[in-house]
Amino acid sequence: TVLLAKGKPLFPKVIEHNGEKFEFLKAIGFNVVQLKRTATFEQLREASELGIWLICPPPSSIGLQPIPFEFDRVLAWDVGRGLEGRNVPMVERTVREIRESDSRFGRLVVGHAVAEWSQVARITDILSAGQEPIGTSFIASQYSDWIAQRRNSIGNEKPVWADIQTELSSALESQIGLLTDQPPPLPVEPQQIKFLVYEAIVGGARGLRFRSRNRLDGIDPVTMLRLLTLRWINAELNQLEPWIMGGALMGQLPESPLHPNLEVTAINTNRSRLLIIQRPTHHEQYVAGDQPPATITFRDSASPFSDNAYLVGQSGLVTLANTRGVTGTEIKIDNCPFTAAVVMTQDPVVVNRLTQSYQPTANETILTMHTQITQQWLAIQQLIDAQMGKMGRGSVIVSGAHNEAVNSLRNAMAMIEQGSLQAAENFLHEADMKLATARRELVTEPLGMFQSKTSAPLTTHCSLVPLHWELVAKLGTSRLNPNGLVGGDFEDLELMLNSGWQNRQLDNRQVVTLVEQNEDAAFDGRYGLKLMITPRDPQQAIGAIETPPLIIESPPVPVRGGQLVRIHGWVKIPQLIQGSMDGLKITDSLAGAAMAERLSLIHI
Numbered sequence: 001t002v003l004l005a006k007g008k009p010l011f012p013k014v015i016e017h018n019g020e021k022f023e024f025l026k027a028i029g030f031n032v033v034q035l036k037r038t039a040t041f042e043q044l045r046e047a048s049e050l051g052i053w054l055i056c057p058p059p060s061s062i063g064l065q066p067i068p069f070e071f072d073r074v075l076a077w078d079v080g081r082g083l084e085g086r087n088v089p090m091v092e093r094t095v096r097e098i099r100e101s102d103s104r105f106g107r108l109v110v111g112h113a114v115a116e117w118s119q120v121a122r123i124t125d126i127l128s129a130g131q132e133p134i135g136t137s138f139i140a141s142q143y144s145d146w147i148a149q150r151r152n153s154i155g156n157e158k159p160v161w162a163d164i165q166t167e168l169s170s171a172l173e174s175q176i177g178l179l180t181d182q183p184p185p186l187p188v189e190p191q192q193i194k195f196l197v198y199e200a201i202v203g204g205a206r207g208l209r210f211r212s213r214n215r216l217d218g219i220d221p222v223t224m225l226r227l228l229t230l231r232w233i234n235a236e237l238n239q240l241e242p243w244i245m246g247g248a249l250m251g252q253l254p255e256s257p258l259h260p261n262l263e264v265t266a267i268n269t270n271r272s273r274l275l276i277i278q279r280p281t282h283h284e285q286y287v288a289g290d291q292p293p294a295t296i297t298f299r300d301s302a303s304p305f306s307d308n309a310y311l312v313g314q315s316g317l318v319t320l321a322n323t324r325g326v327t328g329t330e331i332k333i334d335n336c337p338f339t340a341a342v343v344m345t346q347d348p349v350v351v352n353r354l355t356q357s358y359q360p361t362a363n364e365t366i367l368t369m370h371t372q373i374t375q376q377w378l379a380i381q382q383l384i385d386a387q388m389g390k391m392g393r394g395s396v397i398v399s400g401a402h403n404e405a406v407n408s409l410r411n412a413m414a415m416i417e418q419g420s421l422q423a424a425e426n427f428l429h430e431a432d433m434k435l436a437t438a439r440r441e442l443v444t445e446p447l448g449m450f451q452s453k454t455s456a457p458l459t460t461h462c463s464l465v466p467l468h469w470e471l472v473a474k475l476g477t478s479r480l481n482p483n484g485l486v487g488g489d490f491e492d493l494e495l496m497l498n499s500g501w502q503n504r505q506l507d508n509r510q511v512v513t514l515v516e517q518n519e520d521a522a523f524d525g526r527y528g529l530k531l532m533i534t535p536r537d538p539q540q541a542i543g544a545i546e547t548p549p550l551i552i553e554s555p556p557v558p559v560r561g562g563q564l565v566r567i568h569g570w571v572k573i574p575q576l577i578q579g580s581m582d583g584l585k586i587t588d589s590l591a592g593a594a595m596a597e598r599l600s601l602i603h604i
Helices: 022-028 041-050 069-073 085-101 117-123 140-153 170-179 190-202 221-246 348-356 366-390 396-418 421-447 462-476 493-499
Strands: 013-016 032-034 053-056 074-078 108-112 126-129 160-164 207-210 248-252 263-268 272-278 294-300 308-312 317-319 321-325 328-336 339-345 502-505 511-518 528-535 550-553 584-586 597-599
Touching: 013 221, 022 041, 022 221, 041 053, 041 069, 069 074, 085 108, 085 117, 108 117, 117 126, 117 140, 126 140, 140 160, 140 190, 160 190, 170 462, 190 221, 190 263, 190 272, 190 339, 221 263, 221 272, 221 348, 221 366, 263 294, 272 294, 272 328, 308 328, 308 348, 317 348, 328 339, 339 348, 366 396, 366 421, 366 462, 396 421, 421 462, 502 511, 511 550, 528 550
Parallel strands: 013 032, 013 207, 032 053, 053 074, 074 108, 108 126, 126 160, 160 207
Antiparallel strands: 248 263, 263 272, 272 339, 294 328, 308 317, 308 339, 321 328, 502 550, 511 528, 584 597
């Protein structure tokens, strides 16, 4: 699954193109640009001069005319996004025409799948897939498992590229826009983006596609903050490239009894070993990085006896204390942030390459970029804190966390001036943690009567919390109308069928489905709707299910523009749902999958 471009290993850092100059995108750290349309000869020339690669749809003339050698900077042909099983015949025809027309034998074909991914992977060379967890009910710390599930289901024979979210989803932004007249700027936390990158790496992704709907060359504060964040993350990715580009994913180390939430994943090359360290809280889809820096120890039983351990810090390599014994190497990290990387090696070439990666680019280092990001987030959150104070909803915890972040940031900047870069880095991690703690308090406290953030989209971002309280005040003076969903109580089966309820059961070799009106499923009234999915073979565990085998669709509910609608109900899930990380997925037709409620185990 190692990708070679002109004979050299390549780890694609793909950015979606929105009209920016290629030179600008290369300066951010991207080496592949994905175009919405076939590359023009001017774009091909520019890419060749800059040494970057392109992904784009093939020319419309495929099957009729050869694809000329001018397209040599095209790394892969894009045969579609959002693909599923029904698209396979069309994609097969397109791929066949590409093979017949392409002057360069063996050029790659990539397809982005949302369902039936093994069918899409069968006819393409690279499977592209992804989620947009930030601000949704999808648990971000399961993203690595989600990617690994797709990678394993296609036999680990083809590379998988994973999406990395850099903006809130368009559906969530649309819903926010309908709930408030003037939505504030909504930058995604840098720690969230970095966490998704680490999840993709430990899930086995061989390339990353950074999702981008809006141009990165704007001069508004949110765009400039996103630009700075992506430059910072790409600089760190460059340090890890030798391992994530062609290393062997060895899986997670055994759990440390001293740190039950610590996850350490190993990636091996011939001369070294990379350890990806994560300390998840499992709410990173809403707030990331609120784990305090801590001293951690863990044992690596597979590390060679002679290897030294180095923390890949933001200011330079840090030699770690380690103790070697018959059961492996025990490694200790002081002030470990919520994500970190450790390299085990005795090869001076590896150490020298990492040391060189700390050289400034355009007078900026990884540490100075991090400092700027922290400064900007502190300013954003101080404005929110002031707004909350004016509304009479100030928080001692939030204000205290901000004050501590100010002190930590000042200490970091003082250490940078003195040349004590390692101490500065530790203070920066402390400031980030305090800011994340304040964000967590801001978005958690207002939930109140709401069961989840899916039902309260104005609690998905700290900048929205003042607007949430305004909405709550409005709801407090309004009355809910009677249930507008015909048959929504499941008491009258004939009424349900006549009003448009649909039961869509899809053939699946692994499971058998059942839907029935059932007294045991009742919560209020006589009946409830019972949905059951059981293995065809009780002796076999359910593997990855690529398409939901059972979908219940309600009839439409008439609503007015601007009307507030509450979707409400009761669910009981007595056993953990297997085969899908979505579990029971409840979706409405306006907000779509981005604002779906996902439930895997619910007792009532």
